[in-house]
Amino acid sequence: MNTTKITKKQSSGFTLFLTKAKNMPLTSKALFRDDEKLIYTRRLQIIYMILSGYSYPAIEKKLGCSRNTISQVKKTLSAKRVDNKKLLSELSTLFKKF
Numbered sequence: 001m002n003t004t005k006i007t008k009k010q011s012s013g014f015t016l017f018l019t020k021a022k023n024m025p026l027t028s029k030a031l032f033r034d035d036e037k038l039i040y041t042r043r044l045q046i047i048y049m050i051l052s053g054y055s056y057p058a059i060e061k062k063l064g065c066s067r068n069t070i071s072q073v074k075k076t077l078s079a080k081r082v083d084n085k086k087l088l089s090e091l092s093t094l095f096k097k098f
Contacts, residue, residue: 046073048095051088 032040042063049059050073059070077084 043073044091044094046070047077048088048091050074050077051084051091 042065045063046059046065046069049062050070054062056067056070059065060067
């Protein structure tokens with residue numbers, strides 16, 4: 001997987017997100033290696049773009065990930081049955097900061 005398109009600033013945004021999360025009192029520094037933070041940040045970016053209505057080709061081009069990766073993330077997202085509107089709002093807030 002190509003993770004070079006995720007910036008350190010975006011990774012820091014994910015760290016901030018985890019630090020502020022009510023159900024995760026430990027910082028992401030204690031929980032995740034840097035490469036893991038990049039993977040999770042990429043997943044959040046894919047989810048954000050899916051929920052924002054981007055097409056697979058647009059996501060592939062913007063993030064440099066495969067159609068298969070996007071499909072797997074979308075399948076996982078659908079299985080979790082989360083409030084997509086609320087999730088999109090939270091991710092919009094997160095990514096606007098960075």
